[in-house]
Amino acid sequence: MMPVRVLAVASEVYPIVKTGGLADVAGALPMALKAHGVEMRTLMPGYPDVMRHLAGAGEVRRWPDYFGGPGRLLAGAHDGLDLFVLDVPHLYARPGNPYVTAEGLDWPDNGVRFAALSRVAADIGHGLVPAFVPDVVHAHDWQAGLAPAYLHYDNAPRPGTVMTIHNMAYQGKFAPELAGAIGLPRDAAFDVHGLEFFGGISFLKAGLQLADRITTVSPTYAREIQSDEGGMGLGGLLRERANVLSGILNGIDVSVWNPRTDPHIAYRFGADELSFRSANKAALQHRLGLDPRPHAFLLGVISRLSWQKGLDLLLEAMPVILGDGMQLALLGSGDADLQDRYQAAARAHPGRIAAVIGYDEALAHLIQAGSDALLVPSRFEPCGLTQLCALRYGAVPIVSRVGGLADTVDDAGEAGSAATGFTFGPVTPENLSAALERASFAFHDKPAWRALQLAGLATDVSWRNRAGEYAALYRDLMVSRRG
Numbered sequence: 001m002m003p004v005r006v007l008a009v010a011s012e013v014y015p016i017v018k019t020g021g022l023a024d025v026a027g028a029l030p031m032a033l034k035a036h037g038v039e040m041r042t043l044m045p046g047y048p049d050v051m052r053h054l055a056g057a058g059e060v061r062r063w064p065d066y067f068g069g070p071g072r073l074l075a076g077a078h079d080g081l082d083l084f085v086l087d088v089p090h091l092y093a094r095p096g097n098p099y100v101t102a103e104g105l106d107w108p109d110n111g112v113r114f115a116a117l118s119r120v121a122a123d124i125g126h127g128l129v130p131a132f133v134p135d136v137v138h139a140h141d142w143q144a145g146l147a148p149a150y151l152h153y154d155n156a157p158r159p160g161t162v163m164t165i166h167n168m169a170y171q172g173k174f175a176p177e178l179a180g181a182i183g184l185p186r187d188a189a190f191d192v193h194g195l196e197f198f199g200g201i202s203f204l205k206a207g208l209q210l211a212d213r214i215t216t217v218s219p220t221y222a223r224e225i226q227s228d229e230g231g232m233g234l235g236g237l238l239r240e241r242a243n244v245l246s247g248i249l250n251g252i253d254v255s256v257w258n259p260r261t262d263p264h265i266a267y268r269f270g271a272d273e274l275s276f277r278s279a280n281k282a283a284l285q286h287r288l289g290l291d292p293r294p295h296a297f298l299l300g301v302i303s304r305l306s307w308q309k310g311l312d313l314l315l316e317a318m319p320v321i322l323g324d325g326m327q328l329a330l331l332g333s334g335d336a337d338l339q340d341r342y343q344a345a346a347r348a349h350p351g352r353i354a355a356v357i358g359y360d361e362a363l364a365h366l367i368q369a370g371s372d373a374l375l376v377p378s379r380f381e382p383c384g385l386t387q388l389c390a391l392r393y394g395a396v397p398i399v400s401r402v403g404g405l406a407d408t409v410d411d412a413g414e415a416g417s418a419a420t421g422f423t424f425g426p427v428t429p430e431n432l433s434a435a436l437e438r439a440s441f442a443f444h445d446k447p448a449w450r451a452l453q454l455a456g457l458a459t460d461v462s463w464r465n466r467a468g469e470y471a472a473l474y475r476d477l478m479v480s481r482r483g
């Protein structure tokens with residue numbers, strides 16, 4: 001097998017910094033790729049959490065003035081990940097969320113912060129670190145979107161480039177004047193085949209326009225984003241570039257998400273011990289102050305609280321939950337309005353509805369292990385990871401039929417498939433309510449429910465095969481660039 005060297009560029013990497021699914025992917029993919037002969041190193045910004053984890057890292061390069069202040073490139077390793085870290089304190093030494101201030105506003109210099117990351121990615125692509133000269137630079141999301149752009153405009157021999165979209169809704173839009181300030185040709189800011197996007201510039205658009213290949217995280221999302229609505233302004237570009245666009249489903253790290261060994265759950269269990277889930281259900285009910293009712297249909301939600309995730313629709317479906325004797329355990333954070341409304345629902349219906357506002361990795365595991373069904377009613381969902389964890393933990397997924405949700409959950413009503421859950425569409429409160437009622441009915445048919453759970457547990461949600469698709473893409477790209 002021809003070895004391939006790939007530089008991944010990501011603004012968050014699990015287990016060091018995570019705000020969502022991108023971190024999970026960036027953290028798990030390098031390990032899974034090793035089996036496919038791909039040597040991957042990941043470049044990320046030196047946020048305080050990163051610097052803490054990289055005590056032993058070595059300095060590869062130092063600049064007295066990197067985008068307005070001193071900077072260094074470090075090479076190190078953490079938890080099996082080989083990392084390059086861009087340590088530029090005036091850009092990254094800020095506590096909390098990587099993208100927003102304590103007040104929840106975008107940092108005003110985000111354009112410069114992530115241009116700096118992409119600039120060094122391109123330089124590594126050109127051979128800045130002789131010990132690691134990549135064949136391919138793989139940029140994740142808008143924060144890395146300028147890496148293919150710098151490589152394109154540098155006008156020098158360069159590695160192949162891949163741009164991966166984890167969420168079309170985040171496009172990295174800035175004023176056109178920024179282009180000159182971050183060392184890109186000013187003309188590119190006004191070029192529809194360059195950075196230009198509705199009168200401004202967009203880092204994501206730049207990456208999609210100028211990378212050799214584009215991927216996104218499920219085949220259905222790859223189709224959806226070619227429409228005007230799903231493309232969020234970039235549908236036309238993606239239709240034009242459809243021949244280099246593909247969808248590769250995400251996997252999950254099956255050693256982190258393993259109900260046989262999970263340190264965060266009350267009782268560990270395997271496929272032949274599903275009855276032990278009841279102990280996790282009791283622990284979850286106890287922890288969240290839900291009534292200790294073993295036969296109540298307990299729904300779990302683990303999610304960012306944003307319009308995308310459709311959780312306002314679930315509030316509208318509350319009469320079904322309450323009328324049918326179901327319980328709800330929600331863990332999430334995000335929009336203040338949704339946080340307030342869920343907390344109000346929990347106060348109004350103690351013992352039936354529980355809402356934990358915050359980010360809690362351990363509780364997320366217990367919800368997967370203890371709830372009967374996991375609900376993901378997203379309006380759009382590039383891939384979605386929580387339903388994959390749910391399949392592995394015997395929590396039957398109830399999901400909207402969009403994006404990666406449609407690709408990973410087979411509806412119990414469809415003939416001929418090994419059903420793993422319940423799907424509904426279009427995404428309306430009525431259709432969500434109907435899906436909840438269908439699921440609740442099925443829940444009380446124990447053998448049928450167990451069949452759903454077992455089909456879920458038998459589903460391959462690991463990275464093994466999906467990593468192979470990335471490896472094939474990198475090789476294909478190398479061959480076509482050489483040819």
Ligand code: ADP
Pocket residue numbers: 019020021022024302303304331332333358359360361364383384385386387
């Ligand atoms: P997105 O990236 O759009 O937020 P995904 O489903 O792709 O959605 O990934 C979300 C990841 O973040 C999952 O691993 C999920 O378990 C985790 N997660 C989301 N919200 C929380 C939370 N409040 N507490 C703990 N984990 C969370």
